[in-house]
Amino acid sequence: MTKRTSDTGKTIAERLEAAANAQERFQIMYGEIRDRICMLVYPPGSQLGEEALADEFGVSRSPLRKALQVLEADGLLRSQQGVGTLVTEVDIEELTQVYQLRMELNELTGKLSPCLPTRELKALFSEMRKRAQDLRNTPTRADFARLNIDFFHAFQQLSENQPLRDVSEKLFYQTCRIWLKLIPNMDLAKEVDIFCGEIDDxxxxxxxxxxxxxxxxxxxxxxxGFIRLKAQKDTASH
Amino acid sequence: MTKRTSDTGKTIAERLEAAANAQERFQIMYGEIRDRICMLVYPPGSQLGEEALADEFGVSRSPLRKALQVLEADGLLRSQQGVGTLVTEVDIEELTQVYQLRMELNELTGKLSPCLPTRELKALFSEMRKRAQDLRNTPTRADFARLNIDFFHAFQQLSENQPLRDVSEKLFYQTCRIWLKLIPNMDLAKEVDIFCGEIDDxxxxxxxxxxxxxxxxxxxxxxxGFIRLKAQKDTASH
DNA sequence: ATTAGATTTATTGTACACAACTAGACTGTA
DNA sequence: TACAGTCTAGTTGTGTACAATAAATCTAAT
Structure with missing residues (x-):
């Protein structure tokens, strides 16, 4: 079975084939693996296997390893000789500091070089609202996670400060898996409701x-949201 | 001529030889190249040459490339097939946003999980003060840059928020070269005086x-400091 | 002299073979 | 059984040859 991306209908190998240069190929591989990690296709603790991935992508290990190395620098993977390439664990306690920082950075998104409210920007957000309504009608874990990611990227476009965007993105991908991991223990419909309310606001x-x-x-x-996550974890441990 | 690090007296090749595993070797290479870039041993626009570097470090291109790839992700290098691996340019205009963000993050350093004022920490800072006095007596460009880097790292230890530290460090290394680049057009002794005053405070x-x-x-x-840098640039262009 | 095209040269990108390493299975011994 | 040592299978790390690319140089025609 060859996996296909939802938007293009092409396999990763085909997209890589069509890429113009090495940088594009890197972006495709990096983005795809990162997406799989934060959608829990590769759950925390799972092993990747460079050769299998390289085969699936239709490339050799060399260019694949570049993507893995940057993901390791991002804190999503950990490679060790003789052991393997493992997806890092997510623990709410360890992510507390990241969440604190993310909250402060979000405040900066409004302060530092805000964009002009263009028509395109508003259209993007009203599309988000529509997707939130759809999700409310038929809430699923995966769609919840996907909307969470896409809404984050939409929100990022409110500031023109590119370094702030970059930093926020790295931190987001360090934390976003915690929702998919803990939501099975929580009330999905209720969380979706709250999230959609946030989007509305x-x-x-x-x-x-x-x-x-x-x-x-x-x-x-x-x-x-962080407090709810933490409360969930505390009740689960008793 | 084999280059030696000031603190150990060993060549890079020797330090790499002594390293226990691949991660240590990576850290040595990454740190050394980053240091050379921000000390302008490799000035902006200069070309690195993977094979020459690999020879100097006593390794093959493969492990060296890992360090280069992460430095590229950090924005300090840019590799292109057929062209080379070039050190990125530093331009005060482009760094404006980074500086804005760094200022906000510095405020957070005092707010987010401050460390306890231990004896070691105070000792570290009083050593900084001593070095600042020495620099004041015999100011040189290189010592100024070195103290700037080391003082940054000391300052980082005031917060226990590790993600904040990591982010601040990346941003620091994106901006710190601008001083070494522009200081020839400025009054070195005066800038050293101001910097030492900052350290004192x-x-x-x-x-x-x-x-x-x-x-x-x-x-x-x-x-x-940013305003002075920018003023310098504006007068230089007229 | 200029310009378009071919050629050369130098560089990074990729593929692949092998080395180094780790964890677990296996085996022999007390 | 318990345990120590050895072996084996599987993984990432490293070295190296070659492909792909791009810039500079050369060449020839206008």
Whole structure:
């Protein structure tokens, strides 16, 4: 069975074949593996296997390893000679500091070089609202996680500060797996409701052109979400 | 001529030989190349040459490339097939956003999980003050840059928030070259004086155990330093 | 002299073979 | 059985040859 990406209908190998240069090929491999990790296709603790992946992607281990090495620098993988390439664990305690930092950075998204409220930007966010409504009707774990990722990327576009974007993205991908991991122990429909409420609030702010309000709203939800996650973990351990 | 590191007296090849595993070897190569880039041993725009570097380090291109790839992800290098591995340029205009972000993050260093004011920490900072005095007596470009780097690392130890440290470090290494690049057009003795004054202020705050004051002081100096850099650039272009 | 095209040369990208290493299975002994 | 040592299978790390690419140089025609 060859896996296909949802948007293009092409296999990874085909997309890599079509890429113009090494940098594009790297981006495809890096993005695909990162996506699989944070969608728990590769759950924490699982082993990747360079040769198998290289075969699937239709390349040799050399270019694949470049993607793996950067993912290791990102903290999503850990390679050890003789052992393997393992997906790192996610633990809410260890992510506390990351969450603290993310909250502060979200506040900065509203402060540092906010974008102009263009038509495209508003259209992007109203599409998010639509997807949130669809998710509310038929909530699933995977769609929840996917919307979470896509909404993050939409939100990132509110600031023109590229270094801030880059940093926020790295931190996001360090934390986003925790939801998919813990949601089985939580009330999915309720969490989806809360998340959709957040999206509603933020899209309202974006449509008014008040990006700072959007940033504060997101910061508040991030904080509350983390508290719910932690409460879940505490009850589960008793 | 074999280059030797100042602290150990060993060549890079010898240090790599002595390393226990691949991760240590990677750290040695990564740190050494990054240091050379930000000390302008490899000035912006210069070409590295994988084979020559691999020869000097006594390894093959494969492990060396891992270090280069991460440095490329850090934004310090850019590799292109058929062209070479080039050190990226530093431009004050492009670094404006990075500086803005660094200022905000510095404020967070005082806010997010500050460390306890241990004896070791205070000793480290009083050593910094001593080095600053030495530099004031005999100011040189290279010593100025070195103290700037080492003082940054000392300052990083004021917060226990590891993600914040990691992020701050990446951003620091994106910006620190601008000083060495522009200082020839400025008054070195004056800049050294100002920097030593900053160190004095911050060490005072650290010795009192007031890390938040230290962070605000640093933020203020960072801001003023950037303004001086920019003013220099503006006068130079007229 | 200029310019378009071919050629050369130098560099990174890729593939592959093998070395180094680890964890677990196996085996012999007390 | 318990345990220590050895062996084996499987993995990542390293070295090396070659392919792909791009910039500079040369060449020839206009």
């Amino acid at each position: 933020i899209v309202d702010a974006v449509e008014l052109g008040d990006f700072q309000a959007a940033a504060f709203t997101r910061r508040a939800h991030l904080s509350m | 911050i060490v005072d705050a650290v010795e009192l155990g007031d890390f938040q004051a230290a962070a605000f002081t640093r933020r203020a100096h960072l801001s003023m």
